[in-house]
Amino acid sequence: MSILQEISVPQETVNDEFATVAEKYFENGDKVEHGETLIDIETSKAVVAIEAEKAGFIEYFCEEGDDVSVGDTIIKIYDSVPAPSKETEIEDLTAPAKSASAVETIYSKKALALLSESDIEKSSFTGHDFVSVHDVRALLSPEPKQESVIEERRTPVVEPDIKTDKVDLEKLSTQKRIEIKYLSQVQSSGLTSTINIYVDIEGIFQFVNKHMEVFKNSLMPIIIYETARLLSKHRDLNAYFAGENIAYYKEVNIGIAVDIDDGLKVLKLPGTDNKSLKEIETEILDLSNKYLDRKLTLDDISGTTFTITDLSSEGVDFFVPLVNKEQSAILGVSSIDEKLKRCVLTLTFDHRVMAGKQASIFLGELKIRIESYDLAKDEDKANELLKLRQSERCGVCMKTLEDDEELQGIGLIKILDHSGIEKKICMVCLSRF
Amino acid sequence: MNKKESKKTTKKIDAAKYLELIKEALLIRRVEETFLELFSQGKLNGTVHTCVGQEFSAVAFAGQLDENDIIFSNHRCHGHYISFTKDHHGLIAELMGKEIGVCGGVGSSQHLCNKNFYSNGIQGGIVPVSAGMALAKKLEKKGQIGLVFIGDGTLGEGVVYETMNIISKWEIPLLIVCENNYYAQSTHTSVNLAGDIIKRAEAFGIKSFKSATSEVDQLIPNALESIEYVRKECKPAFHLVDTYRLVPHSKGDDNRDKEEIERYARLDPINIFKAANPDIYNEILTGIDEKIKKVVLSIEQEELLSLEKYYDRIVEDEHINWEPVEAINKRQVELLNEFFDDSMGADEKTVFLGEDILSPYGGAFKVAKNLSTKYPDRLFSTPISEAAITGIANGLALAGFKPYLEIMFGDFITLSLDQIINHASKFYHMYLKQVACPVVIRTAMGGRRGYGPTHSQTLDKFLVGIDNVTTIALNTLLNPKRISASIDKDKHPVIVIENKTDYGKKIAQKLPVNYNVEVSDGTYPIVRARPLTSTPTATIVTYGGMVEPVFESIEELFTELDLKVEVIVLTKIHPIDFKPIMDSVALTKKLFIVEEGSSFAGVGSEIIATVSEHKDEDIITRRISALPVPIPSAKQLEEWILPNSATVIKKIGEALS
Numbered sequence A: 001m002s003i004l005q006e007i008s009v010p011q012e013t014v015n016d017e018f019a020t021v022a023e024k025y026f027e028n029g030d031k032v033e034h035g036e037t038l039i040d041i042e043t044s045k046a047v048v049a050i051e052a053e054k055a056g057f058i059e060y061f062c063e064e065g066d067d068v069s070v071g072d073t074i075i076k077i078y079d080s081v082p083a084p085s086k087e088t089e090i091e092d093l094t095a096p097a098k099s100a101s102a103v104e105t106i107y108s109k110k111a112l113a114l115l116s117e118s119d120i121e122k123s124s125f126t127g128h129d130f131v132s133v134h135d136v137r138a139l140l141s142p143e144p145k146q147e148s149v150i151e152e153r154r155t156p157v158v159e160p161d162i163k164t165d166k167v168d169l170e171k172l173s174t175q176k177r178i179e180i181k182y183l184s185q186v187q188s189s190g191l192t193s194t195i196n197i198y199v200d201i202e203g204i205f206q207f208v209n210k211h212m213e214v215f216k217n218s219l220m221p222i223i224i225y226e227t228a229r230l231l232s233k234h235r236d237l238n239a240y241f242a243g244e245n246i247a248y249y250k251e252v253n254i255g256i257a258v259d260i261d262d263g264l265k266v267l268k269l270p271g272t273d274n275k276s277l278k279e280i281e282t283e284i285l286d287l288s289n290k291y292l293d294r295k296l297t298l299d300d301i302s303g304t305t306f307t308i309t310d311l312s313s314e315g316v317d318f319f320v321p322l323v324n325k326e327q328s329a330i331l332g333v334s335s336i337d338e339k340l341k342r343c344v345l346t347l348t349f350d351h352r353v354m355a356g357k358q359a360s361i362f363l364g365e366l367k368i369r370i371e372s373y374d375l376a377k378d379e380d381k382a383n384e385l386l387k388l389r390q391s392e393r394c395g396v397c398m399k400t401l402e403d404d405e406e407l408q409g410i411g412l413i414k415i416l417d418h419s420g421i422e423k424k425i426c427m428v429c430l431s432r433f
Numbered sequence B: 001m002n003k004k005e006s007k008k009t010t011k012k013i014d015a016a017k018y019l020e021l022i023k024e025a026l027l028i029r030r031v032e033e034t035f036l037e038l039f040s041q042g043k044l045n046g047t048v049h050t051c052v053g054q055e056f057s058a059v060a061f062a063g064q065l066d067e068n069d070i071i072f073s074n075h076r077c078h079g080h081y082i083s084f085t086k087d088h089h090g091l092i093a094e095l096m097g098k099e100i101g102v103c104g105g106v107g108s109s110q111h112l113c114n115k116n117f118y119s120n121g122i123q124g125g126i127v128p129v130s131a132g133m134a135l136a137k138k139l140e141k142k143g144q145i146g147l148v149f150i151g152d153g154t155l156g157e158g159v160v161y162e163t164m165n166i167i168s169k170w171e172i173p174l175l176i177v178c179e180n181n182y183y184a185q186s187t188h189t190s191v192n193l194a195g196d197i198i199k200r201a202e203a204f205g206i207k208s209f210k211s212a213t214s215e216v217d218q219l220i221p222n223a224l225e226s227i228e229y230v231r232k233e234c235k236p237a238f239h240l241v242d243t244y245r246l247v248p249h250s251k252g253d254d255n256r257d258k259e260e261i262e263r264y265a266r267l268d269p270i271n272i273f274k275a276a277n278p279d280i281y282n283e284i285l286t287g288i289d290e291k292i293k294k295v296v297l298s299i300e301q302e303e304l305l306s307l308e309k310y311y312d313r314i315v316e317d318e319h320i321n322w323e324p325v326e327a328i329n330k331r332q333v334e335l336l337n338e339f340f341d342d343s344m345g346a347d348e349k350t351v352f353l354g355e356d357i358l359s360p361y362g363g364a365f366k367v368a369k370n371l372s373t374k375y376p377d378r379l380f381s382t383p384i385s386e387a388a389i390t391g392i393a394n395g396l397a398l399a400g401f402k403p404y405l406e407i408m409f410g411d412f413i414t415l416s417l418d419q420i421i422n423h424a425s426k427f428y429h430m431y432l433k434q435v436a437c438p439v440v441i442r443t444a445m446g447g448r449r450g451y452g453p454t455h456s457q458t459l460d461k462f463l464v465g466i467d468n469v470t471t472i473a474l475n476t477l478l479n480p481k482r483i484s485a486s487i488d489k490d491k492h493p494v495i496v497i498e499n500k501t502d503y504g505k506k507i508a509q510k511l512p513v514n515y516n517v518e519v520s521d522g523t524y525p526i527v528r529a530r531p532l533t534s535t536p537t538a539t540i541v542t543y544g545g546m547v548e549p550v551f552e553s554i555e556e557l558f559t560e561l562d563l564k565v566e567v568i569v570l571t572k573i574h575p576i577d578f579k580p581i582m583d584s585v586a587l588t589k590k591l592f593i594v595e596e597g598s599s600f601a602g603v604g605s606e607i608i609a610t611v612s613e614h615k616d617e618d619i620i621t622r623r624i625s626a627l628p629v630p631i632p633s634a635k636q637l638e639e640w641i642l643p644n645s646a647t648v649i650k651k652i653g654e655a656l657s
């Protein structure tokens, strides 16, 4: 096997140190012909297509979406099919799992025994490397936290020696001071932690836009809907730290943080876990209108058990939300990266109530649930079916499959006519023969 | 003293030259007598060995060398020092323990270093070191030579003969001056010395000379003749100098016959000069004494060396970056061989020494394959003389070369220990950081080859904890070239432990499933294997040949014992970078050390002790190691003795039950 052509990232624009692999047109080992486009490389100024100068068998040294440096070898063309190199194989093994499903979970013997006695599905552990008996137990009954009581740390109010000739003083609004107080309750412990996860949004909006009337192109309704369902399972996130105890809420009342004109407010969606997607949409609309009309009642903004804050319209890549008082976690939704078709979900949680692990499991499950809305494929099938139903007709009475269904027929039957041509006929016309 | 022999020399020295020599000898005597006085006043540290009565040996040899020659002296070195360096001030300050002393007061009487002058208080060991330095001179081809002083008592040290054999064979320009004062400490030569001294040197084909300090007329030209012989012929020589010490060995340890001492005192050249020229003598003496008095007075005002200037605390890297280990489709031994080929090609100062390393054999484990054909001048296939070749490597390192010494089997490194512990380890500090000794000693350890008790032991425990010596254990996860590149740059001694069964393995081929195996970015990298997503629940620290058995145990440790282990593989087993271990144990509270040698007083003990000192919580710990018996040849028996993956699983299981 010898190399016929070695292709490296071209210096297309003098300023670019690296470029991004936009599209690969072949699979490793494919035969390529002279002049065929092999790859698209995106630089800051343009997309550059690179063509084969030799016919042969291709091997790529990059993945789509990779940032590659100018001069890096990205493709080799060989005179015979390249064997996958041992080094890459081994590197793959050590590389961090690309997606949750790429990891083949290993279970300990005791974990397997316990799993077989319980009604937990193995799929609960998708993406885990090792599942021990402790992991299974943790899922069965989250252990009560034995955190020691931590005195609420009060930040001493030091009146700073302010030189009014240097600055202008403006008093904090009452609302801002209340907000600071609320946010201090959890944050002042210093024991919060934040984790992030990417969610692939490819195809999700097709679903959203079909089913939502107003909230087109927004992930909020499904995030709220799925979070609510997960919260009833992950009790630690629907709870709060209460001295020597953890207080678990009996209801799931998700609050959504809005800040349009009238300052930051958290609007309550009562009993969120029992609401349908449509109901959630309507409720958000109602509450938003009340907010804008300044008609919110006290009940509308109190008694939330978990908060979701959405800064996706603000163009932020990712941010650290702060946990509200008497809650143990908050979910932040960042903007959608249109190029990579993904967005970041962020969870800040009170470490006194749960550890990073539970929080990560929650976030991981939420990701999987949201990504399952990718209906692109099903949608295509449905459209195809629709076309079929409208175009296929009875060769005699000309009714379509759709009409036949309405008339409670059994569908169309294929027959061969006397000249040997295939035709379709409905049950009614058939029985008339 | 044999009149017939000394008459052979015909050249005489003139009066002016003679007066010079007397002045120098008297300066030496008065400085040393001052030392004895200061000692009685409690102003000196430790002890002193003076050469009163032997000064002319110093004057004749040390005084006649070129300043670029090198000289290595022993415990009785003040005279040699003054004659060679002409620096009595630095010497007095040194013995008085002051910072301005030639070694800041660290070395004192027996451990001096000033430019090309060195001394050390270990009998015999200095001979191969000086041979190494003389070899460096030979390789530099500038016509410089080495000279080493030993006493008659030191003829009892085996390493002297190992070195004689080598300097003769390799034609190393080293002059051995044996000062025979008829006593070793309190014991007369006749008690311990068999046969004939000169014949010992001649048996190795070394040209020998003989002189006496009582016959200065012959001694001086004789000394010069032997020096010039070594220089011109580029060959070693042995010069036996009869002499006599008129004062005790050091202080108050003299049981010799008074009459005998008086008889020799009458032969002493300084005493003879004094009797013949009392006025000149007194004038010289007054001048010298005034000079010394002033020097002592000024030195008394000087400061002591501070601890900070002497002791450098070892600081660990706080920030470690981790990156995936890189698999390499080459055997460890090939990569090592490539490294030596590359570095010998790139650097003229790189030399390779070892037993049986000539091609085509290329060493017992073939690391030196083809090097002797490519670099015949800098590859030294040595006699079976571990002590001497280690000393020679030390000398080369002191003289600015980068010597790589291969000790064929790890078990044999015990024969090198004097050179490692008393020389390589100490030079840098005891010479107050004026020189460094970047020697590298590589050796193959480990069992599982059926080689039996003296060719299989992993005795790393004897090689850790040596001050200023870094100990490295190679493994099959990292490219040995990367580690060797750091070793190559290290300015201090490094011992490299290789594993016999690892030589033939390729790099990073067998990695545990669902693990991230990463390497740190430090000088001597650490490998950390941790589960892809789970938080580890136990820590295993291991190194060298035990890496594979530990990796093999990982899956079963999980499936059977529910343990998600984090494995930390050390490369540097002394001094140890503890941060990754501490961090891991903070999470897991369980620490298991897996080592191939037996556990008592070993690396595992040290890791557990250090971790315990820094952690307040209860930690479950175990050392998993070989049984404490010599390693048997019989295969099954050997397997029972050495730890393997099954041992790891069993011992950890026991620790947790």
Ligand SMILES: Cc1ncc(C[n+]2csc(CCOP(=O)(O)OP(=O)(O)O)c2C)c(N)n1
Binding pocket: B075, B076, B121, B122, B123, B124, B150, B151, B152, B153, B154, B155, B179, B181, B183, B184, B185, B249
């Ligand atoms: C390896 C070693 N063993 C023992 C000693 C202790 N020691 C110091 S000097 C000395 C006597 C050395 O006798 P010799 O070599 O004749 O030298 P001299 O003292 O007569 O000058 C001894 C035994 C030592 N310094 N080093």
